[in-house]
Amino acid sequence: MTLEPRRKPQQERSSRVVDRILDAALVLIRKQGTKAPTTLAIAQRAGLSVGSIYQYYPNKQAIILDLARNWLAVFPTLIAARVQAPATVATFRRALHDYLDEIAHHYLDSANLMPVLEAITLDPGLKHIILEYDEKNIALYAAWLCKINPELPLEDATRLGHVMMEVGHIALTIAVRKNHRTFDLIKNDLETMWLALLLPHLDLPDPCSSG
Known part of the structure; x- marks a missing residue:
């Protein structure tokens, strides 16, 4: 399983997207405890499509x-x-x-x-x-x-x-x-x-x- 990000954000806009993904994941982890949130749940929380998530991360584990x-x-x-x-x-x-x-x-x-x-x-x-x-x-x-x-x-x-x-x-x-x-x-x-x-x-x- 690949756990490294697909690509590093090179522009401010990309950095903001990654920040939204990570912030959403952290909020969900705080709410759900030890159960890792799904990629779909992270995308919904971040206000992004699942496809946008996959541009930067191959899976929820990488996030x-x-x-x-x-x-x-x-x-x-x-x-x-x-x-x-x-x-x-x-x-x-x-x-x-x-x-x-x-x-x-x-x-x-x-x-x-x-x-x-x-x-x-x-x-x-x-x-x-x-x-x-x-x-x-x-x-x-x-x-x-x-x-x-x-x-x-x-x-x-x-x-x-x-x-x-x-x-x-x-x-x-x-x-x-x-x-x-x-x-x-x-x-x-x-x-x-x-x-x-x-x-x-x-x-x-x-x-x-x-x-």
């Missing part, structure tokens, strides 16, 4: 896969924005809190995509899509930590970034299945875990305190 790619692509952008921000331990605490708020809502808004991502992870032919984003996110986490503490070895920063990513994904995947109160509690627990993990590596000794 869902593109949605997963778009979902994954949010994380490098959000982390990279923090890497560019002022880097101190104090600003890191606030930046981490704000970042966690953003990604938590990203999970919550697309909770029904989680089974799709799990399926991709288990598919040997598709797993590389997840891994590419994982590696990018880990590298950006490491860059963020190294900017705050230039003395932190890259190997350690990379290991910490890997733990942040894995623990964060597991915690938020669990959280989206709970009620809103439990979701918020798990999000707060995750922030506590991240800070406990990271601060010992970022809080540099004060040279003025040595006697």
